[in-house]
Structures are given as structure tokens and as C-alpha cells.
Amino acid sequence: MGLKDAAGRLKPKLGLGDDALARRVEALEADVLELRRHNVRLAEIADVVQELLVPLASRDQARIDEAIEKFSKSL
Amino acid sequence: MVATRAGVRRVDDDGLALWGFGDRAVDVLFDGRRVWSFWLERDTRTTLPGVRSIEWPSALRKFLDGKTRLTVTEHVSGRVLYDQERAFGTADTRIEIVGRSGAPISLDKSNRISPTFDTRSRADVLPLLTAISTVLDAIASAGIDAFLAYGTLLGAIREQKFLGHDSDADLAYVSAHSHPADVVRESFRLQRAVQERGFHTYRYSGAAFRIDVKEGDGVVRGLDVFAGFIDDGVLYVMGEIAADFRRDWVYPVRTCTLEGQSFPAPAVPERWLEASYGPSWAVPDPAFQFTTSDRTVRQLSGWFRGTSTNRAAWERAYSGARGRLPTGKPSPLARKAASYLSSGGTVIDLGAGRGADSLWLARQGLSVRAYDYVPSAAQAVQQTAIDEDLDLDVRMLNLNEWRTVLAEGARMARVDGPRVMIARHTADATNRFGRQALARFASMSLRGGGRLFLDVWTGPGRTPDRLKPVPIDEVARELSAQGARILVTRERPARAGSQRSSRGRLVAQWD
Numbered sequence: 001m002g003l004k005d006a007a008g009r010l011k012p013k014l015g016l017g018d019d020a021l022a023r024r025v026e027a028l029e030a031d032v033l034e035l036r037r038h039n040v041r042l043a044e045i046a047d048v049v050q051e052l053l054v055p056l057a058s059r060d061q062a063r064i065d066e067a068i069e070k071f072s073k074s075l
Numbered sequence: 076m077v078a079t080r081a082g083v084r085r086v087d088d089d090g091l092a093l094w095g096f097g098d099r100a101v102d103v104l105f106d107g108r109r110v111w112s113f114w115l116e117r118d119t120r121t122t123l124p125g126v127r128s129i130e131w132p133s134a135l136r137k138f139l140d141g142k143t144r145l146t147v148t149e150h151v152s153g154r155v156l157y158d159q160e161r162a163f164g165t166a167d168t169r170i171e172i173v174g175r176s177g178a179p180i181s182l183d184k185s186n187r188i189s190p191t192f193d194t195r196s197r198a199d200v201l202p203l204l205t206a207i208s209t210v211l212d213a214i215a216s217a218g219i220d221a222f223l224a225y226g227t228l229l230g231a232i233r234e235q236k237f238l239g240h241d242s243d244a245d246l247a248y249v250s251a252h253s254h255p256a257d258v259v260r261e262s263f264r265l266q267r268a269v270q271e272r273g274f275h276t277y278r279y280s281g282a283a284f285r286i287d288v289k290e291g292d293g294v295v296r297g298l299d300v301f302a303g304f305i306d307d308g309v310l311y312v313m314g315e316i317a318a319d320f321r322r323d324w325v326y327p328v329r330t331c332t333l334e335g336q337s338f339p340a341p342a343v344p345e346r347w348l349e350a351s352y353g354p355s356w357a358v359p360d361p362a363f364q365f366t367t368s369d370r371t372v373r374q375l376s377g378w379f380r381g382t383s384t385n386r387a388a389w390e391r392a393y394s395g396a397r398g399r400l401p402t403g404k405p406s407p408l409a410r411k412a413a414s415y416l417s418s419g420g421t422v423i424d425l426g427a428g429r430g431a432d433s434l435w436l437a438r439q440g441l442s443v444r445a446y447d448y449v450p451s452a453a454q455a456v457q458q459t460a461i462d463e464d465l466d467l468d469v470r471m472l473n474l475n476e477w478r479t480v481l482a483e484g485a486r487m488a489r490v491d492g493p494r495v496m497i498a499r500h501t502a503d504a505t506n507r508f509g510r511q512a513l514a515r516f517a518s519m520s521l522r523g524g525g526r527l528f529l530d531v532w533t534g535p536g537r538t539p540d541r542l543k544p545v546p547i548d549e550v551a552r553e554l555s556a557q558g559a560r561i562l563v564t565r566e567r568p569a570r571a572g573s574q575r576s577s578r579g580r581l582v583a584q585w586d
Contacts, residue, residue: 033373035377036255036374036377037377037381039255039256039259039377039378040259040280040378040379040381040382041477043257043259043260043263043281044476044477044478045477047260047263047264047478048477048478048482052482052485068485068486071478072470072471072479072486073270074263074266074267074270074271074276075278075471075473075478075479075482
């Protein structure tokens with residue numbers, strides 16, 4: 001069952017008109033998209049931390065420069 | 076619907092008119108070579124009762140000047156619908172549909188002109204086959220079994236060769252992870268494993284990247300690597316697949332033959348192909364179009380896309396000028412930066428484009444770091460800087476990808492001495508996410524007294540292609556959120572009678 005069908009069934013129960021329901025569905029879709037978008041950003045942060053934090057912690061400037069250069073090249 | 080006989084009523088400079096019922100793929104050949112395919116009903120429109128018309132695709136139109144033997148055939152049956160000597164335009168020569176390198180090209184399923192495999196010799200594609208083996212090996216060394224996918228798998232299973240109308244090669248794998256964030260991290264890791272083998276790679280999204288492979292005659296062919304994962308019995312593969320699926324239809328992989336070589340395929344390739352192309356996957360279709368459901372598009376886009384917004388448009392915009400040095404005067408922004416750094420320092424040119432300002436600034440004796448979404452646009456400037464021994468470095472920065480912003484921000488944070496960033500029509504060339512990333516990059520690069528000079532179209536009115544006006548206050552808010560002290564915001568309206576947008580100038584500083 002699609003989201004629209006489900007919405008159609010719910011409509012009388014919620015006492016919503018067509019326009020109000022369309023707005024609710026649109027808002028829900030936007031909310032879901034917003035949550036889904038966190039995946040790439042979370043992965044990006046984890047990747048940066050994993051690839052750059054260890055060389056940065058070493059405080060060895062040459063190693064840090066090399067790590068940033070290598071990381072940038074792989075993007 | 077039962078397919079009736081079909082035929083061609085008319086061919087002219089605008090396009091073709093055909094008759095017949097029943098949808099089927101039709102090929103158009105120039106001097107015996109397939110150049111374009113379309114579906115009789117899906118891709119045409121009814122112009123008169125019983126007449127279906129289709130225009131020449133724009134990518135093909137520019138070649139239509141001269142003579143050719145024009146043939147129209149049904150792709151599956153091979154039945155000839157039209158076969159005549161034809162003249163287009165005014166030229167007296169044979170029409171040659173070839174790329175810049177002189178290699179024959181034709182239209183792929185997306186109506187993009189490219190050197191499709193039916194134009195290639197075995198020697199031409201040998202480097203691609205070698206690259207596929209090397210990339211599979213690199214991915215295997217990272218613990219993942221990848222295999223042929225999409226059109227490449229279809230070609231191997233159905234014909235044991237590349238599909239003639241295909242234009243790239245595809246690999247895929249199914250992750251052991253079931254969470255999209257983990258799938259993205261794994262794809263990042265695999266790109267590094269491939270890149271370490273010396274390939275030039277290019278990321279499309281969080282779950283797909285491309286390897287550029289140079290073929291025998293210099294044609295660059297894309298080899299795509301798509302991530303997939305199974306969650307709750309549903310297989311998702313970037314960029315089109317969502318289907319009920321079992322892991323044992325994928326692993327352990329089996330082998331298949333492509334161009335005489337052995338490659339891995341999913342355990343039950345027929346299942347994979349059905350998930351990719353539907354139950355009619357075995358029927359050849361050079362004009363295939365995915366009918367991916369809206370929900371699948373929403374899912375895949377939400378999880379994985381958004382990291383290369385509008386990049387292809389910028390690449391196209393710069394492709395014609397590649398290798399040519401930009402001419403023209405430095406922008407007012409570049410002059411401001413130079414006068415601010417009269418005692419020397421570093422200019423970060425964000426959104427450098429072809430690099431005209433960067434080169435001028437470097438010639439004034441300044442250190443210049445030129446960043447752009449499409450760094451190849453400034454290739455000629457980079458080469459000139461090397462020749463003239465200037466301190467100018469062209470680098471890639473993707474404002475839609477945090478990783479580049481954070482890594483390059485860390486690099487710029489280490490630059491000693493006075494720093495200025497110029498961002499000339501960069502804020503209006505990206506989206507809100509990109510502007511926030513611009514502010515983050517500026518904050519990392521300019522902390523401790525660095526200054527930002529920024530120009531932006533503020534609307535209303537017309538702006539150049541690919542640029543969208545942004546209110547100056549919005550830009551100021553985004554920069555302030557990243558710790559900027561706004562020194563100047565100024566808007567200059569378009570001249571009276573001009574259709575142009577207003578222009579904004581902003582100066583900010585990080586203390």
C-alpha cells in the first residue's frame with residue numbers, strides 16, 4: 001500500500017481536507033528526506049576523523065601533511 | 076498490443092515520421108553504422124492520425140550536413156524500414172559522426188553522444204578489460220567481491236561481449252552492511268583502494284564512483300562502481316534498483332565470459348538482471364530507459380545523493396575552453412585582494428573557474444591557492460604558473476562534500492602570514508548546503524585575522540547561466556553563524572533599463 005492510499009484511508013479519521021492532507025504528506029516526505037540525508041554526512045565525518053585524526057594525533061607535521069594530501073587526492 | 080508492420084513516411088532536416096503500431100526499438104544507421112535508437116511509440120508523438128514523429132536529437136543535429144545512406148531498421152527483427160541515399164544541409168561531403176579524437180561516436184541510451192562499444196575494436200577495449208580486472212582485484216583486497224553489473228553484465232550473459240550501444244562499463248557489489256551510512260563509508264574506502272592502484276577516480280554520490288580508463292586510441296571510458304546492500308530482504312543498488320532479493324542470489328559469485336575473458340557475476344545473474352531491467356531483460360533494447368519508481372528514487376537520493384549538485388553542468392560549461400589561457404582584466408575583487416595584501420600574503424581564490432584572477436594575483440607576487448568544483452578548468456593557468464615559476468596551486472574543492480571542505484580547510488588553517496579569500500560569484504553558484512560549507516571553509520582558512528571579499532548576484536533580474544541570486548543578508552547570516560565579523564555589505568542595483576540582477580559585495584573578517 002502506498003503512502004497516498006494510506007493517507008486516503010486515514011483522511012476521514014483525522015478529519016482533514018484534501019489540501020491539509022496533501023500538506024501533511026509533503027511535510028512528512030520532507031522530514032523523511034531530512035533524516036535520510038544524515039547518512040552521507042555521518043559517513044563523511046566518520047571518514048575524515050578516521051583518516052586524519054590518527055596522523056594529527058602523532059603531531060608529526062610531515063606525517064600530517066602527507067595524510068591530508070593523500071586524503072584529498074582520494075576524493 | 077500486437078505489433079503491426081511499421082514503416083518510414085518521411086525523413087527531413089527536422090526528423091523522421093513513421094507509421095505502425097506496437098512499441099519496439101528502432102535503429103537509425105548512417106552509412107551502415109548504428110548511430111541512434113528509439114522506441115516507435117514511447118519516444119515519438121502523434122502528429123497526424125497514424126503518423127508518429129520524432130525529431131533528431133540535439134546531440135546528433137550538429138552533424139547533419141552532408142550526404143549519407145540512411146537506414147532505419149527494427150532492432151530485434153532486423154527488418155529494414157527505410158534505406159535510401161539522403162542529403163542534409165548544404166555540404167557535398169559524406170556525413171561523419173566522429174568525436175574530437177576522430178573516433179566514431181553514436182548516441183547511448185541517454186541520447187548522449189559517446190564512443191559506444193559497437194564502434195570499438197578489440198585492441199581499443201583491451202585496456203578497459205585490464206582495468207576491470209585490476210579494479211576487481213583492488214576491491215577484493217579491501218575484502219569485497221565485486222562483479223559485472225548493469226549493461227556490462229547484460230552483455231556478458233546475453234552476448235559474451237560489451238553491448239554495442241553501451242558506452243561505459245559497470246561493476247557492483249553487495250555490502251555486508253545494511254545501514255546506508257556504513258555503505259557510504261565502505262564506498263569511500265573502496266575508492267581509496269582503487270585510487271592507490273594509480274587510477275584517476277571521480278565520485279558521483281555516497282554510493283557510486285567512476286574510474287577513468289584510457290582506451291587504446293586515447294578515448295577515456297568510464298568504469299563505474301556501484302554499491303548495493305540488502306535490508307530486510309530488499310536489495311538496493313545505486314542508482315536504480317530496489318527489489319526483493321536473497322543474498323545467495325549474489326554470493327558466492329560465479330564466473331561469466333566477457334570479450335573472451337573470465338569475470339565474476341552474481342550467483343544467479345538472471346535474478347540480478349531481472350532486478351535491473353525487468354522480466355524482458357533478455358530482449359535487446361538499445362534505447363532502454365529505467366522506470367525506477369519514485370519511492371526508490373527518493374530512497375537512493377535521500378541516502379546517497381547530494382554530493383555533486385550541478386557539477387556536470389559546470390564541467391560542460393568549461394569543457395570547450397580547456398587548455399586555453401583565459402584573457403581579460405582582473406576582477407575588482409582580485410584588485411581589492413591585491414591592494415589589501417600589498418606587503419604580500421596568500422590569496423585563496425574560491426570558485427576560481429578558469430583562473431584568470433588567480434594568475435593575475437600570482438603575477439603580482441602573491442601566493443595563490445585556486446579552488447574550484449572543476450579544477451581542470453584552470454589547467455592552462457596551472458601550466459603557465461609552472462612555466463613562470465609562480466606560487467599558484469589549483470586544487471579541487473566540492474562545497475557539497477564536507478570531506479573536501481574539512482581536509483582543505485585543515486590545510487589552509489596551517490598557512491602562515493596574512494590571508495585573504497576571494498569568492499567571486501561562488502555563493503550564487505551553489506545551494507544552501509554549499510554556502511554553509513563555504514562559510515565553514517572560510518572560517519577554517521581565515522581564523523586569526525583573515526579577510527573574505529565576496530561578490531554575489533542578489534536579484535531580482537537576470538543572472539548569468541548556472542547562477543542563482545541570493546539575498547546579501549542571507550549570505551551574511553550564514554557567514555556570521557561560522558564566526559565571521561561582517562565589515563561591509565553593499566548592494567548595487569542594475570543600471571536603469573537593464574534586465575540584470577542587482578549585485579552584492581560583502582567583506583568579512585575572522586578575528
